[in-house]
Amino acid sequence: MALRVEIVSREIIRPSSPTPDGLKSFKLSFLDQLAATLHVPLVLFYPGSTDQFYQKNSSYQTLKESLSLTLTELYPLAGRQKSQYLIECNDEGAEYVESRVICDMASVTEHPKLDHLRMLLPYNPHQLSSQNQLSMDQVALLAVQVNRFSCGGIAIGVCIRHVIADAAATATFFRTWARNNASCYRNVTEYIPKNYVFDCTSLFPPQDIALAFSARASKHNQIIHKTVTKRFILSDSVIKDLRKKCSMDDDHDNVNYPTRVEAVVAFLWTTIIQSSRKRLKRHEILLTVNLRKRMVPAIPPHSIGNVFQPSRAQWEAGEEKIADCKILTKKVSNDLRKMEDGYIRKIFENGNFFKGMKERLKMVANKSEEMGTFAVSSWCRFSFYETDFGFGKPSWYGTCLNYINSAILMDTSDSKGIEAWVTLDVEDMEKLEQNSEFLSCFSVSLSQTV
Structure with a gap:
């Protein structure tokens, strides 16, 4: 309609x-x-x-x-x-x-x-x-x-x-x-913490970003016509099963169970690698991380601006011929745990960021090596469902960002489940939905082309 x-x-x-x-x-x-x-x-x-x-x-x-x-x-x-x-x-x-x-x-x-x-x-x-x-x-x-x-x-x-x-x-x-x-x-006054405007330039000094702009322009060119975005809804019970499925076999006391986001990200990553049309030698997952609480001293949690960086975990065919959910979950979890003050500062000191960017661009440009990338942005736990203008809370929220080879994770309205908005090449999406491991989880969930 x-x-x-x-x-x-x-x-x-x-x-x-x-x-x-x-x-x-x-x-x-x-x-x-x-x-x-x-x-x-x-x-x-x-x-x-x-x-x-x-x-x-x-x-x-x-x-x-x-x-x-x-x-x-x-x-x-x-x-x-x-x-x-x-x-x-x-x-x-x-x-x-x-x-x-x-x-x-x-x-x-x-x-x-x-x-x-x-x-x-x-x-x-x-x-x-x-x-x-x-x-x-x-x-x-x-x-x-x-x-x-x-x-x-x-x-x-x-x-x-x-x-x-x-x-x-x-x-x-x-x-x-x-x-x-x-x-x-x-006609009442409610208080919430301020500190909205925080100067981050001492932590992350601005630079001439011609290289970053050229890389970013390449990313925008990927917003092409032959993509499809689908919305997969994972209920609380499905996520609980996923956390068990993705945990290591020797974790009987549940102490090291992955978080709900870690489990969903690792499972998506696993099935996307398995469903790729290319014979991948390497695949990288990027997961955005809010740095406000991770820096020392902490950056005010309500500050505006961009205070995030992606963690980067890699799978290589030489290590594991078959992408395994448990192994990839451990990779995701380990790389997230690295994202603390000292590690973040090291990324940006002495030109390290641009050195890493040049290496990645060179790797992508090397056609002899098949490398895949998938980026995930998690909007979970940002309390959008608590946004009450005085006439009640929202029944649902959505977005329309759709970069190829990416996903946005959002809470469901009960704050227990997760909506995964996944954008892939049309043929890759078809192969993903034919993946038996993917279907074992998502066959009980709602899938929609948005």
């Missing part, structure tokens, strides 16, 4: 108070510079009970007022990127769009499709990534689209420029805006 979305209004929302002169510049760290040139997209769905709230607030004025307050607290989001080193906190504001959706919400959430989710967002995040760098100071860092369905429910779609926010920072924005909106509606 074609989704019909009618734009009602567009405007710019500015901070409720001007940013002080001493805070007019936000310096970008090396991790910010390395972030993909796109907006992080997320859509939260609130069912028809929101209609009662908006009978009293038909103009959506409360959402706009609370967004203005939020931009005062998270003031870099109202600025513009002026260079690869700097965001100017000039209070130019965020884009705000209101729309009407001519259908019931259930028709979108029960069978979600990427094209439908994109229509509920103010930008197509992938199209934005191809814009010329000269225009980056003209692009809002934050854009919001509030969509009202015929049934009375609303979907709040947000795009935040990746240069200023990773998934954890995106959760901070939602939590802050929701808290401010609920406070406006209920």
